[in-house]
Amino acid sequence: MKFLQWLHRWTSLIILVQLLLWTISGLYFALVDHHGMKGHQYHQHAELEPLSVEAFAQMDASWWKDFTAITSLRGRKIEGIPQLVIEHAEGTSYLDGRTGAPWQTHQNLALAIANSTYSGPGAPLQVTPVTATRDLHGWQGNGFRIDYNDDLNTRVYVDRESGTVLDHRNTPWVVADWMFRLHFMDYTGGRSFNHVVIVSAGILTLWFALSGFILLAKLLSTGEMRINLRKASLKVHRAGQQHTLVGRQQQTVLQVLQQHRMPIESGCGGGGTCALCKVKASSSATITAAERDLLSASELQEGYRLACQHGLDKLSTVEIKALDVQRHELKLVGTRWLTPMLKELRFVSGQKPVAYQAGQYMQFLIPAATTKRRAEDIPEAFQSAWKYMPTGEMQHSAVRRSYSMASCEACVDGQHELIFTVRYQPPATGDCEPGIGATYLCSMQVGQSIEAEGPYGEFLRQVESPRELFLIGGGAGMAPLRAILQEELQDAGPRHVVYFYGARNRQELVYHEELLSLQRYGQVYYVPVLSEAQTQCQWDGAQGFVHEAALAYLAEHDWQRFDFYLCGPPRMLKATREMLAQLGVAKERIRFDDFGI
Template identity: 55%
Template sequence: MRFLKWLHRWTSLIIVLQLLLWTISGLYFAIVGNADMSGKQYRKDSVEVALSTTQFNISNLDLNVENITKVRSHVVVGLPQIEVHHGEGVSYFDGRTGQTWHTNSELAEAIANASYIGPGEVTAITAITASGELHGWEGQGYRINYNDDLNTRVYVDSTSGSVIEHRNTPWLLGDWMFKLHYMDYSGGRNFNHMLIIVAAAVSLWFALSGLILLLNLLFTGQMRVSFRKVPFEAIVGTERKQIRAPGHKTILQTLQQQNIPVASGCGGGGTCGLCTVKAVKDAPITAAERALLSEEQLAEGCRLACQHQVSKLASIEVDKLCVGKYQLKLVGSKFLTPMLKELRFKVEGDGIEFKAGQYMQFLVPKAKTSTRPHDVPEAFSTEWANINQATFSHGHVRRNYSMETVAGLSQELVFTVRYQPPTNGHKHPGAGSSYMCNMKVGEQIVAEGPYGDFNRIHGPERTLFFIGGGAGMAPLRALIQEELNEESPRQIEFYYGARNKQEIVYAEEFEALNSKGVVNFVPVLSDKKESCDWQGKEGFVHEAVLSYLSGKDLESYDFYVCGPPRMLAAALQMLEELGVEPSRIRYDDFGS
């Protein structure tokens, strides 16, 4: 069944692609019309002039055949021509001499001009024996090119002195549309060929395999289990909770809907490895779990809640987290870069105790708002010029944002939110970032936490090496502040990647720390066109780090990485290739 599902999916892709080609070509036919695809826009209808039988004598023809069935006579650009049909085919003769008809290049040009009424002039005459634009024709002939707006080409047959066809650029495009529509790439425009027979067989296979899979779902009960609510047990600490949830929901989604706290940095993408639960019974191991969990954890039954459906794991154990829900009130906001906004919240009631590097999970309500924040600075207007102002509506979503201030008991929390505009074909911008960036001072929102274990490594006196980019500045800044508050702070290296100078977050703050010798802050710009006056490091931040570490003792560093997904993946791969022990690498994966 697994192979059948795989084959069914790929078959559906082939069929969808062909349906798309049919739709595109059909729309083209409807819009353009047959006249504009014919290639005959500049062709003149010829009027055949027949000769009387007194104008020629068939006995004078250079003809040695029997079984003559028909004799026709007509004028070709003023010259008499005799056409004789016989048992061996058709022969053409010059009515003046009786000799076999011969078309040279000058006569071919005259024949082409007689059939042409366009504005162009002849630019080239080429002798041919076949052409991809003439399906089924082979022999001796000429192609006469005209320099008109349609790039007209007239084909003349040497044997008969007749115009075979007019072709031009609109015809060529239309011919390709016919090939796509008929699935006949020979140019014959015929539905009865092997490729379409294979396509029909593939479509039949798709229908039959779909029916088999449907019957399998029905008979095994998987369809019923997937969509109906099934019993599910969550053991939270010492408390057992009996839950009924749709079988197709993931355990992570179900726990969140039941207000059971569970860490999740990537929002269920299977890349952060935080939403760990323990399966009461044996459960399959996914590729994401093998990559993110240790062999010991897997052997103990640890699994990622985002990787399994409720219908697959009937009972799991969840660590009881010391998190809570807090009402936060926005007390200040400002743009740090064209797309990064700093939000300052006051905690209603008691403060929140957290560690540097942790994050809060914001419960973004159903939002209907402008995609563009109301307070975009004039200096950043260029970056926002092409972003639509359309309104949209989303349901309840959860979004994670790291605290970017020093740890401790605090009644004011600071977050950096990156606005996510519409990308990769998406019609709307990011629901969470759009709502957060549009919040006004005084508005409130609920956040849950603190979550996360992106904390400092305590132990040997190693240099703290931070690698960041974009909104990854938030947890790294908090970790640096926390280290600097120590009685004897360790040495700090901080490489931060940005597209241009305008996108370097908290540049003045870290340049001041750099000038004091407290933090070696090295910004790296990737866009050379927008950084032409830049005197610092250029390229990707992980490449600058690799260059710096060349020849260094890697045992003397602990690494902390946070930033956009591609940057994070590249930096982690670099550290792995350098042989840095995983125990000396901490990273925060906040998804996209």
């Protein structure tokens, strides 16, 4: 099913691109006149003078005696020179009406013929012999191309064998030709629907429709898609107490729990990637594809399921873990851009200080609101494109978004600040699409408040372990790893810390100077790794993928002396976990935080 979904998604992208091309080319055909598409803006029709009877009488009949089955004998004058056109069984022959020799179009004559059909403001630039050209589809032979220095880059083609103008071409014709190619999906220039590409596109579209029906049937049969709008109840067992919650059947268990303010962990916002929203149901409950990937066989056998993967029509009774979390009103006291795309937000709690451990996170309750997008809220990376971005107000419904604390509790000032790093992501259409939380938070002004719930999470230091810490992070994964590093350094006897951090370029290195300072004091071995080649600034450090740089280090050191902490983008996280598994590191010595960041 995963492969089918992947193939269906990419097929839809290909079809969407082709639909866009059809729309663009169709609009072009509707707006541009036919004469302009033919490239005949400066073309004038030149009538050829026919030969008189007297001129025919002066010719020698022996000139055409060798031709068999002659069907037509015509005469005309081309630039004052008589020409015979003889159609016979073998084809068409052209003779010089003065000598009977085969017709020859020399360069000067070709120029004169082209000039007789040209009415534009330009003058001829050059005459070039040609035997084939993309301007004339299917033509091969001997001829001349005469270029004119007008505003349309006109080109006139003259056939050497017959002395006739083959056609006019110019820049508007080239544009029209490409529009025909895109519209007919015929990139040979033949302008025909009868070719392999259009047949393949038809088969691809048919496959897209069939695979859509297959996926729809599969989702409906497994309960991953629900269309029932009726109300339903959910019985929740927590800490020996039972609660009955009411929701709609198409809602997920996670949505109902959050709607009724029943604390439950969730890092990915219900996307089925973090595996934090585990609830205990029945071992006979349906198992989804996401659960097979994220939960162990023993957990599935015991009845554990993901609350974001089941609706109330599938799970009516669940048991959840009692969490010591509270709602807090957080007031924004400071902001700054750490990188062109990553913003640091500093909050203080309006009630009592929030007690938390390094590596934990808060769920921000992004309210239903109308957010005004302003230029000063747009990160540096998008400033040049600001005038092209949607402006004005953006409406969205209430959502939850999770962000890890970027500092340990003991490392902030007396106001007990909570520090978060938020990666700006332009919002897409739809209330639950990515970008809503980041846009809202990055648009907040100092002094504004927002509700947050927590702390959540078990991405914590193994304090009892004697082993050193090996941190591997990337992108916004800096936040919990920085907090863990700071918390470790606050201990009376801190363990040695190795930190490999990956970014695309020099500008995206977060807290770079701070970590360099810690390294200079010998408190941490810090290795920044850039994945993109540096052309605009000098970079003497490590380059490539961060997990590969970490592997090179571990190959020269005793990796068994480390506990590993990982946080970063999904691909980096997946590659790093696979690398450590191949190295032989036990799972219990690897802790990671996967919020799909």
